[in-house]
Amino acid sequence: MGRAPCCDKANVKKGPWSAEEDAKLKAYIEEHGTGGNWIALPHKIGLKRCGKSCRLRWLNYLRPNIKHGGFTEEEDQIICNLYISIGSRWSIIAAQLPGRTDNDIKNYWNTRLKKKLLGKRRDSSQSRRLLHPNQASSNEDAAHGEMKDEARSQTLSASALERMQLHMQLQGLCGSTTNYPFSFYYNNPALWPKYHPLGDRVFQNQPAPTAAQTLARPQDSNETLIDSTHQSAAFPMQPEMISKSSTSAADVIQEGIDHSPALGFHSPSSSNFDSVGLHADLQSLLYCKNNYSSFLGHEEQQLGELSSCKELYTEKESSNWFAGNGFEDKLPSMGCWDSALHSDSLMVQDYSMRYEDL
DNA sequence: AAGGTTGCCAACCGCCTCGAT
DNA sequence: GATCGAGGCGGTTGGCAACCT
CATH class of the missing domain: 1.10.10.60 (Homeodomain-like)
Known part of the structure; x- marks a missing residue:
């Protein structure tokens, strides 16, 4: 019933x-x-x-102050960064873009930005099967609960795959600054948006720079890097932070970072990453086709390898990184993307090692 | 010019979470 | 602690417009 x-x-x-x-x-x-x-x-x-x-x-x-269409380059970058970081948590992403709705961003990502970043080649039948396996499945499959769950799991993985591909593109541009590809975002506090659970309303009342503003002034990134008090507040939001919590969500995450030094989450104060350069790289990725055309040369092979790795992308097999790092208690509803992300990260790590050998 | 295809976006659907009881 | 209902969210769909052949 x-x-x-x-x-x-x-x-x-x-x-x-x-x-x-x-x-x-x-x-x-x-x-x-x-x-x-x-x-x-x-x-x-x-x-x-x-x-x-x-x-x-x-x-x-x-609702007042709603903006439709006309996404700026700045907004593109924020969406891209956040999608890579947290996946399709559109409401959280929308909270970083005043005047934008989750639906708008979702549509924009699905119809334009994704293509812009991943290229037209994504529309090939191969990638179509890879990214939309449930669409390729028959109707009778959909009628069975088990198959539906599997399809959902695969769809989830598809989203994770997309993010992974973006990561690989970024890594291709930025060089292997770390063994842990997903640390790209975390290692660059200049790219971290501020988390505001109340979204626009908070933005209106708070003079602190928005994510867009932070992103827009990479030349100031040094101060962001050094400012350790700023670090906690500026750490990229985690989806579960949006849930009502009496404790500071940023503190929860920060605690997680402090206890996970081996996972590539470097604290900004100890990071010497060239966030300016990375920002420029991201901008190039978004707006200069030439810069990632070299990546596309490898994409065919990458897609093949991804297919062979696809079975790794099941929630069952993906042990949750957050478990064991002090997160499971505080973030009880950690979504399935997180485990998928972890699974991704392992696979990417493995993949990137092989990729670098090429 | 006409039919087919693709892109875009508003809206819907169904699941999940959480507060109230 | 269990149940219920509303809100919130992400995925998907349907229809229209633009583009292509």
């Missing part, structure tokens, strides 16, 4: 919102707020819409 629907589906309008509906919803919320109950809201204002639909419409379209 499934969960009861949140609204009477039969009497609820679907599809595009009319101007009249928009006006009603906007006027009501601007005057009364949501009242803390989205489900009841449409009834109050006489809209034949699901409460969830109203919420989505408000958050993604009607």
Whole structure:
């Protein structure tokens, strides 16, 4: 027996919102707020819409200060950095980009930025199978729960693969500055956005530089590197940090770092990485095709190797790095991407070693 | 010019989390 | 501690527009 629907589906309008509906919803919320109950809201204002639909419409379209389209280079970089770092946690990524919605960023990533970064070759049938194995599977497969779970797991891995590919591209540009490819982001505090659980609202009230501003001034990265008090607050957000917690999420993560020196998480104060150079590399990757064309030369082979490694990408096999590093207690809901990420990292590590031998 | 394909994006779906009871 | 319901989230879909052949 499934969960009861949140609204009477039969009497609820679907599809595009009319101007009249928009006006009603906007006027009501601007005057009364949501009242803390989205489900009841449409009834109050006489809209034949699901409460969830109203919420989505408000958050993604009607809310003040929403920006649509026209992503800047700066925003591209932030999205790229965060996607590599945390995966498809669009709400968290959106929190770093004032005026942007998770849906917008998700669409932008899926339709444009991903292609921009990974290149058109990703559309080849090979990579299509690699990245969307569930789409290639038959309908009868989907009808079976086990197969569905497997497909989900593979889809998850696909996302992880994408991030890994981005990492490899970055590594190809930046050279192997470390044995641990995923430390690229963590080793560059200049690329770390600030974590603001309340998103825009906090940005509006806080004069501290946004991630975009931090990113936009790589020449200032030295001060970021040196400032150890800044480090805790500036550490890249982890998805679970967004959950309501009484303790500082940054502290939780920082503690995790402090106890995991072997995993490539160098504290900024001890890091001597050239964040300026890396920033430039990322910018080149995003905006200068020439710079990553050399990478594409290896991509065919890489994809082949990735296929052979794909079986490594199961959640069962991926032991959670965070377990054993003091994270499991504090981050109880650590999502499956994390284990996939860990699995990725092992595979990438292995792969990168072989790659460097080429 | 017409039909097919691809790209884009708003909206939906269903699962998960968490607070209230 | 168990259950319920609302909110939140990420993945997916459907429809329209632009582009291609």
